[in-house]
Amino acid sequence: MNLSYHWRRWADLRPDELYAFLKLRSDIFVVEQNCVFSDMDGIDPQCEHLLGIDADNIVRAYLRIVPPGVQRPHSPSPPAPGPAIGRVVVAVEARGNGTGRRLMQQALSWCGAGYAGQPVSLSGQQHLEAFYASLGFVTHSAPYLEDGIWHVDMQRPGILAS
Incomplete structure (x- = not known):
């Protein structure tokens, strides 16, 4: 599936994009994964x-990219020293082709x-650890349960701007 990628700041999102x-x-985190949790955690505007x-x-x-120092609500981990990648999701029909x-x-x-040179963090579902x-x-980190799904904290060394 060929997608075009678009970055948006909160204030620049159109209502249809937000929806x-x-x-x-x-659809993925709550329905497909049968995980009852509050997806809208208050940090999307940042x-x-x-x-x-x-x-x-x-x-x-x-x-989404969470800026350095922003604490995720209910996270067992302290805020990341660099940016963090979160809420990574791919629709069912777009999976399996490198999306x-x-x-x-x-x-x-x-x-x-x-964020040149800063480490990039994520809290990934454990079954995606190899990816x-x-x-x-x-x-x-050791695996931990977050909203009923096993996760691990991962970090990538800083990336230099190209």
Whole structure:
């Protein structure tokens, strides 16, 4: 699936874009993964949002960049010293063709440009640990339950702007 990628600051999001990515997050994290939790955690307004949009203008992939020092509510981990990637999600129909990898590569490029040299963190679902490791992330926590799903904290060394 060929997607175009668009970065948005909170104030620049159109209502249809906001609705689309919140629906995608809900469809995957709450419905597909059968995980009852409050997805809207109050930090979205502080984040940069990456939307992967298909030819029909449908959001099929999404993630957010949490700026350094922002504490995720209910997280057992302290705020990341650099940016953190979160809420990584790919629609069912967009999986298995490299969409997730391209989404993450866009995020890593963004972090390299905006936060050059700072480590990039994420709290990843444990079953995706090998995927994130293939992008240079190293696990630095024991597995822990977050909202009923096993997670691990991972970090990637700082990326220099290109």
